[in-house]
Amino acid sequence: KAGVTQTPRYLIKTRGQQVTLSCSPISGHRSVSWYQQTPGQGLQFLFEYFSETQRNKGNFPGRFSGRQFSNSRSEMNVSTLELGDSALYLCASSFADNEKLFFGSGTQLSVL
Amino acid sequence: QKEVEQNSGPLSVPEGAIASLNCTYSDRGSQSFFWYRQYSGKSPELIMFIYSNGDKEDGRFTAQLNKASQYVSLLIRDSQPSDSATYLCASLGGSYIPTFGRGTSLIVHP
Numbered sequence: 235k236a237g238v239t240q241t242p243r244y245l246i247k248t249r250g251q252q253v254t255l256s257c258s259p260i261s262g263h264r265s266v267s268w269y270q271q272t273p274g275q276g277l278q279f280l281f282e283y284f285s286e287t288q289r290n291k292g293n294f295p296g297r298f299s300g301r302q303f304s305n306s307r308s309e310m311n312v313s314t315l316e317l318g319d320s321a322l323y324l325c326a327s328s329f330a331d332n333e334k335l336f337f338g339s340g341t342q343l344s345v346l
Numbered sequence: 347q348k349e350v351e352q353n354s355g356p357l358s359v360p361e362g363a364i365a366s367l368n369c370t371y372s373d374r375g376s377q378s379f380f381w382y383r384q385y386s387g388k389s390p391e392l393i394m395f396i397y398s399n400g401d402k403e404d405g406r407f408t409a410q411l412n413k414a415s416q417y418v419s420l421l422i423r424d425s426q427p428s429d430s431a432t433y434l435c436a437s438l439g440g441s442y443i444p445t446f447g448r449g450t451s452l453i454v455h456p
Contacts, residue, residue, distance in 0.1 A: 269446075276449065279444060279445075279446075292443065324389055331438075333438065334395060335380075337389040337391070339388070
């Protein structure tokens with residue numbers, strides 16, 4: 235069974251640019267959630283999508299957005315990048331309700 | 347604000363010993379608890395979950411939950427150098443938004 239696939243693995247951007255990250259969940263998983271991981275703040279919940287609808291949202295500014303397609307694949311977008319957005323962005327899929335998360339390998343974003 | 351607290355460590359144990367990792371949570375509405383292992387440069391991997399008070403064993407791992415004390419622990423028996431990693435504790439309540447601790451670094455030395 236294929237795992238969660240995230241692309242790209244690394245990204246380098248400059249302040250003010252925008253970025254789109256992609257995530258393909260495990261087959262049969264309808265829930266996709268996104269997390270930001272930094273050494274200072276740990277793993278923080280961004281948002282969760284289920285059946286193409288955003289079901290939950292964490293405490294992040296509106297520059298962070300996402301969507302989910304009918305095949306459960308999800309994208310996350312960050313606009314007007316700031317230096318503080320440099321982090322590892324992880325996507326996770328679950329069968330339902332954010333139980334038992336399966337994480338992708340992450341996208342390491344560096345904002346210069 | 348919902349919080350999960352963990353000692354950042356590092357916790358250093360000799361090979362073959364029992365490693366004990368602990369976390370406390372603030373949200374009394376939390377119903378499910380998870381332990382994830384994260385190797386350096388890798389993504390978290392689910393290793394244990396527990397829903398009810400008491401102990402749950404899976405191989406060398408035992409998860410313990412005490413809802414009255416809002417306390418979750420993970421015991422690793424016969425620790426191996428390959429267990430060296432950061433262990434993340436997570437809680438999940440009625441909102442279905444997971445809250446993660448910052449993790450405890452475990453070092454198992456030969």
